Amino acid sequence: MASTVFDSLLFRDMFGTAEMREVFSEAGLVGRYLEAEAALARAQARMGVIPEAAAKAIDDAARAIEIDYDLLRHETEIVGYPILPLVHQLSKAAGDAGRYVHWGATTQDIMDTANALQLRAALDIVRRELTELRGIMADLAIRHRDTPMAGRTHLQQALPVTFGYKVAVWLSSIDRHIERLDQALPRVLVGEFSGAAGTLASVGPDGLGMQRLFCEELGLGQPAITWHVARDGVAEAVTLLGLVTGTLGKIATDVMMMAATEFGELSEPFVPGRGASSTMPQKRNPISSELMLAAAKSVRQHVAAMLDGMIHDFERATGPWHLEWISLPESFLLTAASLANAKFMLAGLVVHEDRMRRNLDLTGGLIVAEAVMMAAAPKLGRQHAHDVVYGACRTAIEGGGQLADILAGIPEVVEALGGVEEIRAKCDPANYLGLCGEMVDRVVGTSGQAETGPRLVRAGGDL
Structure with a gap:
C-alpha cells in the first residue's frame, strides 16, 4: 500500500497528475539515467574515444534492457546511489561493449x-x-471587464472595482x-559531465569537447564549469x-x-x-x-x-x-x-453578479465617499470637502440611511456638485471604477505575447 499522498490510489490525483507522475516515476528516472549513459557513449564514439560498434551496442542495450528493479533497489541501498548498480546491469546487457559504459563519468x-x-x-x-x-x-x-464589485482592503470595503x-x-x-x-x-x-571532482581529468585534454558532444546528443546546454x-x-x-x-x-x-x-x-x-x-x-x-x-x-x-x-x-x-x-x-x-x-x-x-452588486450597496454609498469628496474639492477645497463628506459619512454610519440622501441635504455639497442628481450619480459605485476596464484591456491585450516566446527544445525538435 502507498504511504504518501503522491502514490495513494485515494489521493494521488489531488496532489499530482498522471502526466507529471510519469515524468518523475521510477521507470522514467531510470530511463533518463540510461538515456544519459547512451548519449555519453555516442559522444565518445564521435570523438574516437570508444569504438563506434561499442557505442551502438551500449545504445541498443540502453533501449532494450529489462531492469531488475529488486536487484537495483538492493544494491542502491548498499552503495547509496543507483548509478553503479545500474551500470552493472547495463554493462552486462551490452556484452563486450560493456567495458566502455560510463567511461570517465x-x-x-x-x-x-x-x-x-x-x-x-x-x-x-x-x-x-x-x-x-x-x-x-x-x-x-x-x-x-465591467462587472462592478466591492474592492476590499484589510478585509473592509474600500473602493469599487x-x-x-x-x-x-x-x-x-x-x-x-x-x-x-x-x-x-x-x-x-x-x-x-565533469568527472569525479569536476575537472574532467579522467578523459584528458579533449574533455570539454567530449562534454559538448554529450550535451549536444541530449539537446542540453553545455555548462561553463561543473x-x-x-x-x-x-x-x-x-x-x-x-x-x-x-x-x-x-x-x-x-x-x-x-x-x-x-x-x-x-x-x-x-x-x-x-x-x-x-x-x-x-x-x-x-x-x-x-x-x-x-x-x-x-x-x-x-x-x-x-x-x-x-x-x-x-x-x-x-x-x-x-x-x-x-x-x-x-x-x-x-x-x-x-x-x-x-x-x-x-x-x-x-x-x-447580482450578489456583487448587492454587496456594493451594503454601505449605502459609503464605498464611494471618495468620489463625492474629489468631485466637491474644486469648489470647496480638498480639506473642507473631506471634512464635509466625513461628517456626512459619520451621520450615515451612526444613524443609517443612504449617503446620497444625507449629502442632498447639505446645500454647499449640492451646489458644489451641480444638483441632487449629480450627487446620486457620484454615489453610484458603478460610476467610480477608475481605469479598471482599461487595465483589463492592457493585460489581456499583451497576454498573448508570452506564447510566442522560447520553447523547450530537445534533440529531434520541439517538445
Whole structure:
C-alpha cells in the first residue's frame, strides 16, 4: 500500500497528475539515467574515444534492457546511489561493449543530467498548463471587464472595482511566471559531465569537447564549469514553482472568501457530490481552491529545502544533494495538481453578479465617499470637502440611511456638485471604477505575447 499522498490510489490525483507522475516515476528516472549513459557513449564514439560498434551496442542495450528493479533497489541501498548498480546491469546487457559504459563519468554526472532531462519535460508541462490557464483567465477577465464589485482592503470595503480587473491582476502574475520560466531555461537545462571532482581529468585534454558532444546528443546546454556543488539552477526551478503556486494560492484564497455564504459572490463549478458534506446536505465546499492553497503551502516548504540544499561542502556534498531527491519531484507534482485544479475551477467559475452588486450597496454609498469628496474639492477645497463628506459619512454610519440622501441635504455639497442628481450619480459605485476596464484591456491585450516566446527544445525538435 502507498504511504504518501503522491502514490495513494485515494489521493494521488489531488496532489499530482498522471502526466507529471510519469515524468518523475521510477521507470522514467531510470530511463533518463540510461538515456544519459547512451548519449555519453555516442559522444565518445564521435570523438574516437570508444569504438563506434561499442557505442551502438551500449545504445541498443540502453533501449532494450529489462531492469531488475529488486536487484537495483538492493544494491542502491548498499552503495547509496543507483548509478553503479545500474551500470552493472547495463554493462552486462551490452556484452563486450560493456567495458566502455560510463567511461570517465561519475555518478553525479549521470544523475544531474537525468534530472535536467526530467526538468525539461516537467517545465514543458508547466508552461503548457500556464498558457492554457492564461487563456481561461483572459476570457474571464474580458467577460467581466465591467462587472462592478466591492474592492476590499484589510478585509473592509474600500473602493469599487470590477471582477474583470481582479482577474486581470491574477492574470498579470501568470504572464510574468511564463516570462520567468522562459528566461530560466538556459540556466536550468544544462547537462553535467565533469568527472569525479569536476575537472574532467579522467578523459584528458579533449574533455570539454567530449562534454559538448554529450550535451549536444541530449539537446542540453553545455555548462561553463561543473555544477556538482553549484545548485542554483535546480533551486531556481523549484523557486519558480513556489512563485507559480503562490499566485494560485492567492487566487484560491480570493475565490474561497468570495464564495463564503456571507459574500456569496462566486461559486466553484458544480459537479454532483463535489465538495459535499457527510452531515450537511446544503454544503458546496470550494475543494479545488482548498487543494490549490495546500499545494502553495507545501511547495513553499520545498523551496526552503532547495535553498538550504544549495549549501554544499567542497567539491562533492555530504548530504544536501539528497534533499533534491525529495523536493524536486514533489514540487512538480504539487504544482501540476494546482494548475489542473485552477484550470477546472476558473473555467467553470460561477460569478454571481447580482450578489456583487448587492454587496456594493451594503454601505449605502459609503464605498464611494471618495468620489463625492474629489468631485466637491474644486469648489470647496480638498480639506473642507473631506471634512464635509466625513461628517456626512459619520451621520450615515451612526444613524443609517443612504449617503446620497444625507449629502442632498447639505446645500454647499449640492451646489458644489451641480444638483441632487449629480450627487446620486457620484454615489453610484458603478460610476467610480477608475481605469479598471482599461487595465483589463492592457493585460489581456499583451497576454498573448508570452506564447510566442522560447520553447523547450530537445534533440529531434520541439517538445
